[in-house]
Amino acid sequence: MTALPLEKAGEARGELTRQRILDAAQKLFSEHGSNGVSLRAITAEAGANSAAANYHFGSKMGLLEAVFARHATGIADERETLLQDCRAExxxxxLLEQIVRAFLEPGMRGQHGGNGFARFRGRMLAENTEQTRELYARYFNDSTGQFLDALQDALPDLSSHDLHWRFHIMLGTMVYTLANPGRIQILSNGDCDPSDPGQALDTLVPMIAQLFRNPTMSPARTSETLHDINSIQAK
Amino acid sequence: MTALPLEKAGEARGELTRQRILDAAQKLFSEHGSNGVSLRAITAEAGANSAAANYHFGSKMGLLEAVFARHATGIADERETLLQDCRAExxxxxLLEQIVRAFLEPGMRGQHGGNGFARFRGRMLAENTEQTRELYARYFNDSTGQFLDALQDALPDLSSHDLHWRFHIMLGTMVYTLANPGRIQILSNGDCDPSDPGQALDTLVPMIAQLFRNPTMSPARTSETLHDINSIQAK
DNA sequence: GTCTATAGCTGGATAGAC
DNA sequence: GTCTATCCAGCTATAGAC
Incomplete structure (x- = not known):
């Protein structure tokens, strides 16, 4: 597509082929999962041959890791940068909205979240194999820990147990949104579109921030306390 | 394993083999996804041969559908029965806690939710192929619509748009919990365990009910209104 | 109803020309 | 660096004995 000045035809074409294979792999892995698409199909989409993919990435698994690594570090870095800018002012x-957005936004749009990587990431998370678990832990565990700390600081009265459970809800929502099963689009006749990153962020950030902010309701006293809470919160 | 009295050896063994294949398929599909495991591996686990699976189910896809159908109807029926029992009293x-629990519980434990089908279902949802989307829609669209209606009745002031988005959060949390990526267990040092259905339901039901109950916060006025809301809700 | 054997195919990876 | 050609493992599905 883009016509780059070619200094050395060989090297430049090499880079372009490598890039095209990465792009095609990201697209097809996103759509069919890592086991649902063949190396042959990927390289055909890229206008190349399966031998080229093995030359550049060693194996199909190497290609999967390369697609992941291409943007994962960028997302983690962007998250941490955004987190450091969060402050009550x-x-x-x-503050809570800022932190939640800092966590969600880098993966959902921008340099590393857009162009299909979001969907790829959602699918890798959903597949939940040994390999993808390891990749995800390696690239994201640090920054995730920082966000848990920041949330606990912002919510000193929330128990660690509740904090982690609400974080679990945020992760589930993020993964489900990225994987885009299209279910709520149909159920809402197109009114809700989680595949639109702008709409998704603007809608989810306040909802999830509010979820973190809700008072603890221990299961045992659910039925007694909720009447009071309803009379305060219900519109 | 279980030694049943055999009246007619042929028929009884047939049923047992069929059952063992279904059980093995449910287990291995749950662990590796529908493309990550071979018919040979499934029938080996069941102590049978791949020919037996094809005899009983026609094809690998037929086997997948059979595993799904074995419990899906039961879940939808149980959901609807529970929903009809929901009332403010x-x-x-x-009421909201009752509705949320009526939606989540049948899939997470009991006759149709336990014994690994929960995980199977989570993975099928996560895989999000044409086939699983179709299966899921066929077996669950009706009851899901009923729950959306019941929630809208219970929350007449919540916009349909917000209602669907919050439902999206509930679906994402359910799928992520069923798929059990094990992430929050590690991050919380084992304190949170979404793979324990009792803990998951008792924790998630009040959190999600409260999520539905939260007042609408349009993105545009997020920053102005939240200070008031904080002073009411913050502990 | 269950088995063995196998046909027929697909896909990952490699060898070697260019 | 990229191609063609190919090897071989592993898969689904079926044929046919029992």
Whole structure:
């Protein structure tokens, strides 16, 4: 597509082929999962041959890792940068909204979240194989820990147990949104579209921030306390 | 394993083999996805041969559908029965908690949710292929619509748009919990265990009910209104 | 109803020309 | 660096004995 100045035809074409294979792999892995698509199909989509993929990436698994690594570090870095900018200050959104957005946004749009990598990531998470678990832990465990700490600081009265469970809800929502099963689009006749990153972020960030902010309701006292809470919160 | 009295050796063994193949398929599909495991591996686990599986189910895809159908109808029926029992009444949990639990519980434990089918279902949802989407829609669209209606009745002031988005969060949490990526267990040092259905339901039901109950916060006025809301809700 | 054997195919990986 | 050609493992599905 883009016509780059070619200094050395060989090298430049090599880079382009490598890039095209990565792009095709990201697209097809996203659509069919890592086991649902063949190396042959990927390289055909890229206008190359399966031998080229093995030359550049060693194996199909190497290709999968390369697709992942291409953007994962960028997402983790962007998250941490955004987190460091979060602070409670007049004229800014509430701190919790800032933290939640800092966690969700880098993976959902922008340099590393857009162009299909979001969907790829959602699918890798959903597949939940030994390999993808290891990859995900290696690239994201650090920054995730930082966000848990920041959330606990912002919510000192929330128990660690509840904090982690709400984080679990946020992760599930993120993964489900990225994987885009298209279910709520149909059920809402197209009114809700989680595959639109702008709409998804603007809608989910306040909902999830509010979820973190809700008071603890221990299961045992659910039925007694909720009447009081309803009378305060219900519109 | 179980030594049943055999009246007619042929028929009884047939049923047992069929059952063992279904059980093995459910287990291995759950662990590796529908493309990650071979018919040979399934029938080996069941102590049978791949020909037996094809005899009983026609094809590998037929086997997948049979595993799904074995419990899906039961879950949808149980959901609808539970939903019809939901009502606001002194001495019972709040209506919203009842509805949320009626939706989540049948798939997470009991006759149709336990014994690994929960995990199988989570993985099928996560795989999100044309076939699994179709299966899921066929078996669950009706009851899901009923729950959306019941929730809208219970929350007349919540916009349809917000209602669907919150339902999206509930679906994502359910799928992520069923698929059990094990991530929050590690991050919380084992304190949170979404793979324990009792703990998961008792924790998630009040959190999600509260999520539905939260007031609408349009993205545009997020920063202004949240300070008021904080002062009411923050502990 | 269950088995063995196998046909027929697909896909990952490699050898070697260019 | 990229191609063609090919090897071989592993899969689904079926034929046919029992």
């Amino acid at each position: 007049p004229g800014r959104p509430p | 002194p001495g019972r949990p709040p």
